[in-house]
Amino acid sequence: MQIRRGVEVTGITADDDGVDVQLAGGGPVRARYVVGADGGRSMVRRSADIPMVGPDASRSSLIAEVKVAGEPVQQGKVDARGIHGLYPMGDGMVRVVVTEASLGPATEPTLADLRQALSDVFGRDFGVHSPTWLSRFTDATRQAELYRKGRVLLAGDAAHVHSPTGGLGIGLGLQDAVNLGWKLGQVVQGVSGGDLLDTYHAERHGAGERALKYTMAQSLFQKADPRQEALRDLLGEVLRVDGAGAPIAALITGLDVAYDPGPGHPLLGRRMPDLDIATGAGPARVYGLLQRARPVLLEFGGPELELGAWAARVQHVKATYDGAWQLPVLGQVAPPTAVLVRPDGYAAWVGEGSADGLAEALATWFGKVGR
Ligand SMILES: Cc1cc2nc3c(=O)[nH]c(=O)nc-3n(C[C@H](O)[C@H](O)[C@H](O)COP(=O)(O)OP(=O)(O)OC[C@H]3O[C@@H](n4cnc5c(N)ncnc54)[C@H](O)[C@@H]3O)c2cc1C
Known part of the structure; x- marks a missing residue:
């Protein structure tokens, strides 16, 4: 097996027998299956024409690693717009997250955009300069309609994007990969037929859908709004009722995932305890x-x-x-x-x-x- 690092995939063409993968400056490479694990803007997903469906973004944030003028100092603020903060990383760089006044465009942000957003929120831009990373993320919540389309499979952010609230993204993507890995291994080794891969969509799409629902609800609480705070307080009271927090904790950790358990023992289709x-x-x-x-x-x-x-x-x-x-x-x-x-x-x-x-x-x- 050959591992190629730092090579950009520019497109794929799938047929009944395999997939041609176009590479920048070379290729195509022929593969029996392709797994698009190439993030939220997945080229593999777009090339395979797999729709992403779900609610559009309602707000956007800038995220950056920059230097600031003077001594880096931690700052944090929650207002009606959202959450904002500057966190010194101990190496002279400062991680900045700032919610924008209005939904930003789908283009790469500039340092001027970051300075403006900081000034709007904190009344000053901290003299930010020399960014090593500057990006924009939103609360758009979308899921691929299909995790498998013939010989193309999607995993991780390529299959689902959501607000980072709750920190579910990595776990969700790893669970996709762990679910798919052994199945794909068996199929390419001829142990199982290709239909085993249909169970990947059947199992992981539902699990992803549920996690996305949670991130949407959770993201509502990431701004200062008296009505939302009232709802959050009320939910806090509900969760203190005996046992009510356990299902939510299991949802957040993904421990409640059950793959078509069907009739039988309650463990069927669920995660085996690590005894x-x-x-x-x-x-x-x-x-x-x-x-x-x-x-x-x-x-x-x-x-x-x-x-x-x-x-x-x-x-x-x-x-x-x-x-x-x-x-x-x-x-x-x-x-x-x-x-x-x-x-x-x-x-x-x-x-x-x-x-x-x-x-x-x-x-x-x-x-x-x-x-
Ligand atoms: C601000 C922010 C905070 C977050 N905080 C958390 C958190 O606390 N906890 C958590 O669990 N999750 C968090 N997430 C989400 C998490 O970062 C993602 O869910 C996770 O990184 C997705 O992993 P992935 O491998 O699917 O995609 P990515 O991490 O996007 O990796 C995709 C890879 O594919 C490569 N690639 C893309 N296109 C091509 C191409 N055409 N050819 C070749 N290679 C390509 C990219 O270079 C990249 O290496 C956060 C996200 C954001 C935006």
């Missing part, structure tokens, strides 16, 4: 077993299970665990007798005293024919 278990090889953490990016069948007593043709692909670990099975939001659940854990940490099958459904789950997620 301290005892195995024949000694104590282990469940997530440690996932570091090889391979599925794991964890047997906790119960009937002896057979992996059959999948034994070469799926790790089989017999373990004991005596603690409580606690799931985010749901709380304590009945201890399962076995769990088939996908490489991304989600439960593909849960045993409740029998092997019923195990072969079907193995075929669905890890290839129909064992090799």
Whole structure:
């Protein structure tokens, strides 16, 4: 495999068999699949003609790293326009975020724009100069209609952009990548058919949609407005009611994500807890077993299970665990007798005293024919 760094993708052309990737100053390169992980203005997404839908921006902010005249001093302010601040970074540079008076254009901002915005808010521009970085972001909230279009897939900001409020962007993008990585690996190795990639859209689009909803609600509170402050205070009171904060905490951390759980044990389709278990090889953490990016069948007593043709692909670990099975939001659940854990940490099958459904789950997620 060749890794090319610092190479700009200028477009892609996809057909039924593969994708031609055009590169600045070279190419095209032919690929079987392309993952656009190229940020909010994704060239891959635009070339593949995948629409981004969602509410337009209502406000914009400038973000910069600059030098200031005189000693850098921390400043912060929240007003009817939004949040503003200057944060000395300890190396002579100052990180500046300032909300603009009106929605800025979709062009690159200038130092003059930054000086003006600072003067509007703080009454002075701090003599900002020598920017190493100057950009504009907005609260536009958009999501790609399709995370998969044939041989083109989108992940991270290429698939969803939103206000930075709440700091969800990186976690959301990493969860996309972790969900997609093992599936794409299996497809290119011929273990699974291409239809496994449809589950990427099915699972991650819904999770992204929910997170975007949260960022939109949260961004409302990032300015001084008596009515919004009243609503925030009221929500604060509601969240202090017993147990009411737990679902919101799980939403913010992404721990409430459930992939089409269907009927069955509550763990099905949810994130396997990172339990301290005892195995024949000694104590282990469940997530440690996932570091090889391979599925794991964890047997906790119960009937002896057979992996059959999948034994070469799926790790089989017999373990004991005596603690409580606690799931985010749901709380304590009945201890399962076995769990088939996908490489991304989600439960593909849960045993409740029998092997019923195990072969079907193995075929669905890890290839129909064992090799
Ligand atoms: C002000 C601000 C504060 C934020 N704070 C937080 C926070 O506290 N916590 C958090 O989780 N998230 C935060 N985010 C969001 C977070 O930065 C993004 O969600 C995250 O960086 C997205 O990662 P990504 O890899 O999908 O895209 P990006 O980080 O945008 O990376 C895309 C990469 O693709 C490359 N690329 C783009 N086009 C091409 C091309 N045509 N050819 C080749 N390469 C290309 C780019 O150079 C870049 O390296 C913040 C965002 C902003 C604007």
